[in-house]
Amino acid sequence: MYGSKVRSLDLSFNSLTTLNHSEQFSDLEELVLDNNNLDDTIKLPYLPNLHILSMNNNKITILENLVTQIKYNMPSLRFLSLIGNKACPTQLIDFEKDENDYNRYRYFVLHYLPELRFLDSRPVTNEELDTALTKGEFTRIIRPRLENEPLRFDWKLSLGSQSQADTSSIFSPLSVSPTQEIHHQAAYGRRRYRYAGKHSEGNRFILNRDL
DSSP: GGGGGOOEOOOSOOOSOOTTTGOOTTOOOOEEESSOOOTOOOOOOOTTTOOOOEEEESSOOOOHHHHHHHHHHOTOOEEETTTTTTTTOTTTTTOOOOOOHHHHHHHHHHHHHHTOOOEEEOOOOOHHHHHHHHGGGOOOOOOOTTTTOOOSOOOHTTTTTTHHHHHHHHHHHHHHHOOOOOOOOOOOOOOOOOOOTTTTTTGGOOOGOOO
């Protein structure tokens, strides 16, 4: 009843794992979700008037999934903060990360969300926005594939209507059938002569019974 009248909503420290029913706040302009348990299964509601979204200290690891949802469900967003999530590589959560990792993260986010004015605690500059628009799509963070997670690329589908025989010729250059038994052959007989020259010292050890 009153959801449509709410402009600012702070749901920090509520152990949230979903945003169910948040679409009732259709005219939200500011949404704070810090310090919850939101992960990559999150489904963002359609909030066309949202300007500020803060999701610090949650469990977001897949950046592409999140920014894609923001792009289509929150078209008016101008401020986004993801500090404290694994998807935001800073030394606050991983000492192996450095400034270059963080900059690549910013380029990737800004490539998807070029209308942002602030990302985390830093304003967006024209220079980094230009870089993001030209190179941001190539700065995707590659993560290890999780157990039981399907592969993104299925070579069987990519081959279309090729027969099984065709695929075997492409991906199995060696025969997959059991190795055929090889029958070795040899021949022997009496030697008709032996070399006894001075340059063959080894022949002195060969006796008549060896011939």
